Amino acid sequence: MFFFGVIFVIFFVYIYGNQIHAMAKNYFYITFLLAFFFTLSVAAQDSKQLPKPQESTSIEGLSLYPNPVxxxxxxxxxKNDLEKEIIVFDLLGKKVLQAxxxxKELSVSELxxxxxxxxxxxxxxSATRKLIIR
Structure with missing residues (x-):
């Protein structure tokens, strides 16, 4: 698309560039057309299809108490009471505890x-929850 815009502008300058009284007007149109076609070409090149989000299943019947601790x-x-992997992060995203x-009992006394x-x-x-420790 950009290539065709450049060809059109070159043709436009060749035909109308020799007229001195319309020179300022032609520069305006050339600038406008260059900006228009460049914008279209960038938009066409950058368009990508986003990947579909992965389906995640949540833990059925999950309860976390007391909160605040x-x-x-x-x-x-x-509900299933299976073995769980627990990872605790601070608000900066740093892993502070893994168990x-x-x-059913998790000790957070060292936090x-x-x-x-x-x-x-x-x-x-998996599930993610906010945990407050006082």
Whole structure:
């Protein structure tokens, strides 16, 4: 598209460029046409189809309590009560705790008070929750 725009502009300049009284007007049209065709060519080259989001299954019957945590322990249960992998992140995205949980009780006593993101994975399902420690 850009190539055809350039050819058109060159042809336009060749035909009308020799007229001195219309020179300023021609420069305006040439600039406008160059900007128009360049914009179209960039848009056409940058268009990409976005990938489809992956379907994720959430954990059925997930409960996380108490929240906010005051005693250093949080209880995590689900309908299936399978082994869970727990990853706790601070608000900057840094992993601060990782554990495999067989029982329902997770000790968070070594974490300072604050707001965290907890990712819970069970088989091929996962869930993310906000966790507040006081």
């Amino acid at each position: 005051t005693n250093g322990k949080v209880y995590i249960s689900s 495999h949980l067989v029982s 300072p008070p604050g707001v965290y993101i907890i990712k819970i994975s069970e088989q091929n399902a």
